[in-house]
Amino acid sequence: MQTTPSSADQDLQADNLRRAAIDKSVKGPVLFLFLNGAFWLMASTILGVLAAVKLFSPSFLGDCPVLQFGRLQPTHLNALVYGWGIQAGLGVMLWIMARRSGQELKSGKSLLYVAGVFWNIALTLGLLSILMGGSTSMQWLEMPRWVWPILLASFLVFAWPMVIMFGRAFRPEGFMVSTWYILGACFWFPWIFITANVCLHCLPGLGALGAGINAWYVHGLILLFFAPVAIGSAYYFIPKITGQPIASAELSKLGFWALAVLAGWTGMQTYMGGPLPAWMPSIGALTGTLLLIPVGVVGLNHHLTTLGKHSLVASSPTLRFTFLGSLFYPVTGIVLALLSNYSTGVTLQFTHATYGFQIVAVYGFFSMCVFGAIYYIVPRLAGCEWLSVRLIRNHFWFSTYGIATIVVTSLVAGVQQGGDLNHPEMWDQDFMQLSLNARPYMIARALAWCLITWSNIWFLIHLMLMVAGLGRRSSAPTLLHSAHDDTPHAAHA
Numbered sequence: 001m002q003t004t005p006s007s008a009d010q011d012l013q014a015d016n017l018r019r020a021a022i023d024k025s026v027k028g029p030v031l032f033l034f035l036n037g038a039f040w041l042m043a044s045t046i047l048g049v050l051a052a053v054k055l056f057s058p059s060f061l062g063d064c065p066v067l068q069f070g071r072l073q074p075t076h077l078n079a080l081v082y083g084w085g086i087q088a089g090l091g092v093m094l095w096i097m098a099r100r101s102g103q104e105l106k107s108g109k110s111l112l113y114v115a116g117v118f119w120n121i122a123l124t125l126g127l128l129s130i131l132m133g134g135s136t137s138m139q140w141l142e143m144p145r146w147v148w149p150i151l152l153a154s155f156l157v158f159a160w161p162m163v164i165m166f167g168r169a170f171r172p173e174g175f176m177v178s179t180w181y182i183l184g185a186c187f188w189f190p191w192i193f194i195t196a197n198v199c200l201h202c203l204p205g206l207g208a209l210g211a212g213i214n215a216w217y218v219h220g221l222i223l224l225f226f227a228p229v230a231i232g233s234a235y236y237f238i239p240k241i242t243g244q245p246i247a248s249a250e251l252s253k254l255g256f257w258a259l260a261v262l263a264g265w266t267g268m269q270t271y272m273g274g275p276l277p278a279w280m281p282s283i284g285a286l287t288g289t290l291l292l293i294p295v296g297v298v299g300l301n302h303h304l305t306t307l308g309k310h311s312l313v314a315s316s317p318t319l320r321f322t323f324l325g326s327l328f329y330p331v332t333g334i335v336l337a338l339l340s341n342y343s344t345g346v347t348l349q350f351t352h353a354t355y356g357f358q359i360v361a362v363y364g365f366f367s368m369c370v371f372g373a374i375y376y377i378v379p380r381l382a383g384c385e386w387l388s389v390r391l392i393r394n395h396f397w398f399s400t401y402g403i404a405t406i407v408v409t410s411l412v413a414g415v416q417q418g419g420d421l422n423h424p425e426m427w428d429q430d431f432m433q434l435s436l437n438a439r440p441y442m443i444a445r446a447l448a449w450c451l452i453t454w455s456n457i458w459f460l461i462h463l464m465l466m467v468a469g470l471g472r473r474s475s476a477p478t479l480l481h482s483a484h485d486d487t488p489h490a491a492h493a
Helices: 007-056 069-101 109-131 147-166 175-201 208-242 251-263 278-289 292-306 311-315 317-340 343-347 352-382 389-422 430-438 438-469
Strands: none
Touching: 007 069, 007 278, 007 352, 007 438, 069 109, 069 147, 069 175, 069 208, 069 352, 109 147, 147 175, 175 208, 175 251, 208 251, 208 278, 208 292, 208 317, 208 352, 251 278, 251 292, 278 292, 278 317, 292 317, 311 317, 317 343, 317 352, 317 389, 343 389, 352 389, 352 438, 389 430, 389 438, 430 438
């Protein structure tokens, strides 16, 4: 006797087919971005190890001018920001926007591949130029001036389909917080990137104002690209895995608009007390502190959404990475407030604390959320499951310990370094002595980057196997159950 499928079963089957068609349409570009980003992430962390070693042992490989700290450090950060960060972010943005809007990527995939190739070629040549001594000496903009138009054009090629998808999306529930953050990142990055590069490369004679614009760009890239992508990803995956709706739509709106209004005013406080009009660093200091409002609002909303479902953090790789990344968001906001506040910023400015802020934002907050997204997205695109629970656990714990060590030691070293620089009895001391005082912290930083590098090497290998279709053939997702069980058991939504 045959039974007729119910209407609910038919709707579920149609929904599954629709999602499968969307995943198939974005599969190539998304996996291309993830794989290239993972290569650059591994390269960046290796460069981070070498740069940290040079801080406490300048004679290490001292005969090779390419491997001097002044060349390794900017190459390390540019590879992290442009090689890993923006490429992986674009991959997550494209997949979430397609899924959330219900739109397939129907055309232009060849153009996306071309844009991705040009991005990576320009980045490779730009980083080699830095290593060969061709740095512009502008933070996060050290690559030659001919590189930025290529990067901008490549980014716009990826951003345009996402804008189209958003415009065509059917939104019965109104405000879709995850897609609003992604749409914001699509517009905010070109704005800050064009403004900074035009001012610094095309307008000569800016003097001290040029340094202020450079600092504004660094803060803008963190707060108006990396933060929106990470928050949008968390707002998508936390409800998806917990099966609970976002706790408060009003809080999500407040968090979005507060970030949109305040983030673009920060950065100039980096030069508090410097040769800039007093209102510029003052506004930066005020908004840098006020950003604690959206940080707290988003953190509270994420916490309320996971109430009663914290057991899933132990089993779901996506939720574990995303949950930890969400915890790093308040840490990022607190560190920014410390750097922005006049009572503490005058001590921490121009110290290792600034590096700690950049790493906790780009790696601790953004990258952990993106790792969580990748662990969810890739099996749905590759048609197979992750091979090893142990590799995922190692990736999580090595990354967690490494980032926590870098952030804590950078802040402590910054407090000590700033105190020494401002101490009246240290005015006649050789600067080398200040460097020696921070030596233990730099050793800890090098060891932390070693842990992170080890985890990222295996993450890259794991990802390559997945992209090649060599993952585990199973309908059950790879879940993290116990430290002694390397075989996943049950599936989650």
